[in-house]
Amino acid sequence: MAAGSGHPAPDLVRRGAGELAGMLAAGEVSAVEVVRAHLDRIAAVDGAVHAFLHVAAEPALAAAAAVDAERAAGTSLPALAGVPIAVKDVLATRDMPTTCGSRVLDGWQPPYDATAVARLREARLVLLGKTNMDEFAMGSSTEHSAFGPTRNPWDTSRIPGGSGGGSAAAVASFEAPLAVGTDTGGSIRQPAAVTGTVGVKPTYGGVSRYGLVALASSLDQAGPCARSVPDAALLHEVIAGHDLMDSTSLTDPVPSLVAAAREGVADGIAGLRIGVIRELGGEGYQAGVRARFEEAVGLLVEAGADVVEVSCPSFDAALAAYYLILPSEASSNLAKFDAMRYGLRVYPEGVSDPTAEQVMAATRAAGFGDEVKRRIILGTYALSAGYYDAYYGSAQKVRTLIQRDFAAAFARADVLVSPTAPTTAFRLGEKLDDPLAMYLNDIATIPANLAGVPGMSLPSGLAEEDGLPAGIQLLAPARAEDRLYRVGAALEVLLLRRWGAPLLDRVPPLLEGVA
Amino acid sequence: MTAAISREEVAHLAMLARIDLRPDELDRLAGQLDVILAAVARVREAAGEDVPATSHPMPLTNVSRPDQPRPGLTAEQALAGAPESEQQRFRVPRILEED
DSSP, rough: OOOOSSOOOOTGGSSOOHHHHHHHHHSSEEEEEEEEHHHHHHHHHHHHHHOOEEEOOOOOOOHHHHHHHHHHTTTOTTTTTTTTTEEEEEEOOOSOOOOOOGGGGTTTTOOOOOOOHHHHTTTTOEEEEEESSSGGGGSSSTTOTTTTTOOBBTTBBOOOSSHHHHHHHHHHHTSSSSEEESSSSSHHHHHHHHHEEEEEETTTTTOOTTBBBBTTTOOOOOOEEEESHHHHHHHHHHHSSTTOTTOOOSSOOEEEEHHHHHHHHHHOOOOOOEEEEEESSSSSSHHHHHHHHHHHHHHHHHHEEEEEEEEEGGGGHHHHHHHHHHHHHHHHHHHGOOSSSSSOOOOOOSSSSSSSHHHHHHHHHHOHHHHHHHHHHHHHTTTTTTTTIIIIIHHHHHHHHHHHHHHHHHHHOOOEEEESSSOOOBTTTTTTTTHHHHHHTTTHHHHHHHHHHHHEEEEEOTTTTTOOOEEEEEETTOOOOHHHHHHHHHHHHHHHHHHSSSSGGGGGGGGGOOO | OOSOOOOHHHHHHHHHHOOOHHHHHHHHHHOOOOHHHHHHHHHHHSTTTTSSOOOOSOOOOOOOOOOOOOOOOHHHHHHHTTTSSETTOOOBBBSOOOO
16 A cells, blocks of 8 residues: 555554564655554543543654655654554653653653653654653552553453553554553553553663663662563664663673574574573462463474473562562662652642742642552661661572572573563552552562562463463573563464464454454 | 660651651651661661762763753642642742741
């Protein structure tokens, strides 16, 4: 079909990023058509899903038109030029609000772009808008957003995971072929698992944190959300790489991830050593999640992988260590929301001529939600004199043990595997009043953040008891993301062959509105 | 079982963290934090004395660059999100207590 004919393929929103890039390069479709199709889809379904906090329709169409004009003029363009993308609202965007899902930043527009966002623009991807999240990325369900929850497209009475539920739901509901998420304890991987999509947390430092509003600086990483492993690789390569603006950014060259995914499909994984982590997957894991995981491991065995069991005993203490380290770092990072230079300012009631300190306390009381207050207080406690050694200090020691466990496991296996999350998507409200139950969702994803190693979640199938997606997590040593893409892409092909059609084709027709 | 954290302690921490908590929030938070602290306290037994602490996942080295002037934000850009500004400066409530 000729570009600009006014009759684009009706299923444009169902195409993956790589496929769209090919169609755009071949002139089969225009960037404006592709972007318009996704904006129409957002208009049709986002009322039910609420993946977006902000949709930038006009700027997106203008950016798409610019790509079309340059292509028509014969300009050589980057591979993903004209492909639409959604961005988690924790990354600074100079032309869109950046709220982090918090009232404290309601309406704030940063004066600069996050490096990851700047790289999307340089690669000429088209930013559709900003996606919903738990406030300051604290949560596993997106219910802690100050602007209302996102819903899981598989069942809108259920959560889409968190904190990046908006990015995962946007991709799962065909509102965007790609999205950027951030992962501090599983916020890319767990939403991917419960929405039937692919999500990758890069090695710590692999993607610049400049302009990523910090939750826990030693844990935060931005990464790709997509509907397939090769598509995630395409986006990963765009946003990864050294950045002078982030002193923790890795200087190593980014391994070729697109090639790794291609090789995984073409050459398979025979002889690769896969380690099943004993501590992640037993008690507390839903039967259907375990069954799909074991099937996926069975496929890896059939494909010739050498599967062994590995033990990481300190992982049992990872959740406890994480919920001390994260609040500690968060309580310090969130001190910057002081009502002085940007964001919300609230004057205390009944106080004439209040001090800055009183305004600060009134603003933070009004601007932060329950979960953020809980974690700031917890972090303040863990860092306070008298408790520091017992809590924060001990948690840092556990971090050392977790790194040692990973080192020992990676001596025996090239890639480690586990279920991504212990359960499929739970119902909205189910765990809202029980913070500890909510935290347990991250039990399998947290060790990777504490150790800085990269992880991927891809769909393993639907759990038999509820028909909802489950995920398998792959973990690799630091800087070895290419292994995730090689194994992930190979496994994805094997699973697809078993299913006969992509899992997301089975998203219920509730959302099948105008596309 | 004695509580790991009391309501008074939570009130003190909230003051340190500059968050005005309402009495009902204090009641709720104190209970929840007590449960959370009881669960995370296990880190104290998880690692022996001889285990070194890790504060960061990757080895960190100091990063520097030549000290050269580069374009930055204009005053207008920097003040664009300010709750109040005056004479190209952030306008803030009074810093000092009276008396």
